[in-house]
Amino acid sequence: MANPLKCDVCEKPATVHLTQIVNNKVHKVDLCEECAQAKGVTDPSGFSLADLLLKASLNPETGASGVSCEQCGFTQNDFKKHGRFGCPACYDSFKGMLDPMLDNMHKGTAHTGKVPSRALERKSLYDRLNKLELNLNDAVKAENYEEAARCRDEINQVKQSVGQTHAR
Amino acid sequence: MTIASLIATPSELTDATSSKTAIVLMTRVRLARNLSGKSFPGWAEKAERAAVLGACREAVSAAPQMKRALSVSIDELTELERMILVERHLISRELSGSKGGAGVMISKDQAFSVMINEEDHLRIQVLRSGFQLKKAWNAINDLDSDLEERLDYAFSPTLGYLTACPTNLGTGMRASAMMHLPALVISNQMEKVVRAVNQLGMVVRGLFGEGSDASGSIFQISNQTTLGESEEEIIKRLGSVLDSIIEHEVNARAKLLEADSNKLFDKIGRAYGILQNSHLLSSSEAMNLLSLLRLGVDLHVFPDTARSLIDRLLIEAQPGHLQHVQKGEIEPTQRDLLRATRLRAEFANVGGPTFTINGQN
Ligand SMILES: [Zn+2]
Ligand SMILES: [Zn+2]
Numbered sequence: 132m133a134n135p136l137k138c139d140v141c142e143k144p145a146t147v148h149l150t151q152i153v154n155n156k157v158h159k160v161d162l163c164e165e166c167a168q169a170k171g172v173t174d175p176s177g178f179s180l181a182d183l184l185l186k187a188s189l190n191p192e193t194g195a196s197g198v199s200c201e202q203c204g205f206t207q208n209d210f211k212k213h214g215r216f217g218c219p220a221c222y223d224s225f226k227g228m229l230d231p232m233l234d235n236m237h238k239g240t241a242h243t244g245k246v247p248s249r250a251l252e253r254k255s256l257y258d259r260l261n262k263l264e265l266n267l268n269d270a271v272k273a274e275n276y277e278e279a280a281r282c283r284d285e286i287n288q289v290k291q292s293v294g295q296t297h298a299r
Numbered sequence: 300m301t302i303a304s305l306i307a308t309p310s311e312l313t314d315a316t317s318s319k320t321a322i323v324l325m326t327r328v329r330l331a332r333n334l335s336g337k338s339f340p341g342w343a344e345k346a347e348r349a350a351v352l353g354a355c356r357e358a359v360s361a362a363p364q365m366k367r368a369l370s371v372s373i374d375e376l377t378e379l380e381r382m383i384l385v386e387r388h389l390i391s392r393e394l395s396g397s398k399g400g401a402g403v404m405i406s407k408d409q410a411f412s413v414m415i416n417e418e419d420h421l422r423i424q425v426l427r428s429g430f431q432l433k434k435a436w437n438a439i440n441d442l443d444s445d446l447e448e449r450l451d452y453a454f455s456p457t458l459g460y461l462t463a464c465p466t467n468l469g470t471g472m473r474a475s476a477m478m479h480l481p482a483l484v485i486s487n488q489m490e491k492v493v494r495a496v497n498q499l500g501m502v503v504r505g506l507f508g509e510g511s512d513a514s515g516s517i518f519q520i521s522n523q524t525t526l527g528e529s530e531e532e533i534i535k536r537l538g539s540v541l542d543s544i545i546e547h548e549v550n551a552r553a554k555l556l557e558a559d560s561n562k563l564f565d566k567i568g569r570a571y572g573i574l575q576n577s578h579l580l581s582s583s584e585a586m587n588l589l590s591l592l593r594l595g596v597d598l599h600v601f602p603d604t605a606r607s608l609i610d611r612l613l614i615e616a617q618p619g620h621l622q623h624v625q626k627g628e629i630e631p632t633q634r635d636l637l638r639a640t641r642l643r644a645e646f647a648n649v650g651g652p653t654f655t656i657n658g659q660n
Contacts, residue, residue: 203338215418217342219335219453219461222468229465236466238500239527242459244470245440247447254451 348400382619469526482551515586
């Protein structure tokens with residue numbers, strides 16, 4: 132880093148330098164007088180480092196900033212402005228920027244907690260159903276009636292399972 | 300249920316009776332969830348927000364926990380009603396200030412609340428009085444699993460639940476406890492505690508008023524990180540941090556009594572006198588006085604039965620609740636008069652203090 136440290140929030144010269152150890156990782160935050168006041172850093176009752184870390188990790192030259200999310204049109208600059216993403220797909224679109232940020236922000240970079248297994252099961256059934264319906268169309272077009280009948284049977288089976296995941 | 304009947308029913312957070320858990324007033328666990336394929340509320344168009352609101356309401360109202368729940372849009376609530384919900388921790392300040400397309404659903408017992416189109420599509424939370432982290436996690440986990448049957452959550456196998464802000468990514472869970480720490484404040488140890496707790500990856504906030512103006516000596520301690528650990532691990536780690544804060548508070552109380560019990564009893568006695576006789580009380584002064592009386596109950600200066608009254612007043616002496624009783628908004632100076640009048644009446648029948656050092660009376 133260049134020597135005259137800039138405030139991580141507003142880029143004025145930083146006069147307050149914080150080092151905290153969170154989850155065995157050293158976090159450094161540099162702030163100007165005003166931002167330190169505004170963020171309550173000088174208060175004994177605590178402040179959230181998370182927001183500061185978020186902004187701090189954004190300053191470096193993280194990838195091209197012309198990228199935008201295909202799903203929702205969000206851009207990297209939008210993220211810098213709001214500190215929030217536009218949609219779930221943004222996590223894929225901005226993966227390059229995200230990874231170093233998460234490392235700085237969290238205990239780990241991989242989820243090890245709860246999994247919405249029923250929702251995932253349902254999703255895989257829907258995906259299967261879509262695929263079968265495409266196959267069915269192809270089979271009908273090709274006048275392959277044996278294959279079409281097989282697809283129909285399987286579609287019915289999958290639909291039944293979908294019904295069951297809902298009824299549970 | 301209607302908003303009027305909800306407000307008329309006291310918040311359930313006022314029965315932390317056993318003195319072991321008295322230091323922890325309340326436990327809360329909140330999960331952030333979003334629907335896959337939909338823009339987050341802050342970025343979504345109006346129509347999309349409305350569609351998400353509708354879909355979430357339908358899914359939530361089918362959950363057994365939310366039977367006959369209150370379901371309202373934020374814009375159909377008056378400013379005062381919103382304030383009351385914030386003071387009861389049932390909605391966030393952020394949601395209360397939101398414009399169109401935001402809503403909340405609150406269970407009949409006011410234990411569960413589901414905010415819709417806050418920062419995330421869904422913020423589901425459970426409140427429990429006292430120190431009940433595991434129970435709270437189990438309760439919210441059940442509700443979440445039930446909702447998942449009907450809602451397609453945005454989820455990545457590697458990143459977990461996808462949230463509008465990456466600081467909530469992974470479990471999307473924020474577990475917290477509201478703690479009453481008067482002895483640590485009186486003995487100037489709070490700064491040290493905050494620093495230590497921060498280093499363990501937990502966040503401390505003053506509950507009433509930000510920062511150093513934490514009147515009432517009530518603090519909220521919560522996990523800072525959400526990714527890289529399971530929910531159970533976070534709960535366990537937070538639980539042991541809370542245990543150690545409780546221990547420090549208990550030790551600080553013992554030290555204060557040992558060093559100069561008269562000084563501490565003087566504070567408590569004066570607080571009682573002011574609450575019984577004052578005519579003008581600001582919100583923050585009231586919180587501080589109630590806090591001292593609460594400490595008095597823990598030290599057996601006042602009977603145990605006074606605690607639920609004090610805990611109720613910690614909520615009801617706040618501006619929203621106070622003005623609601625008066626059926627309309629009032630000037631701040633009038634509020635101070637009203638607050639003092641109310642507290643005088645409430646404490647008129649609370650018996651005088653009994654000061655004994657060993658706590659037996
Ligand atoms: Zn600055
Ligand atoms: Zn997007």
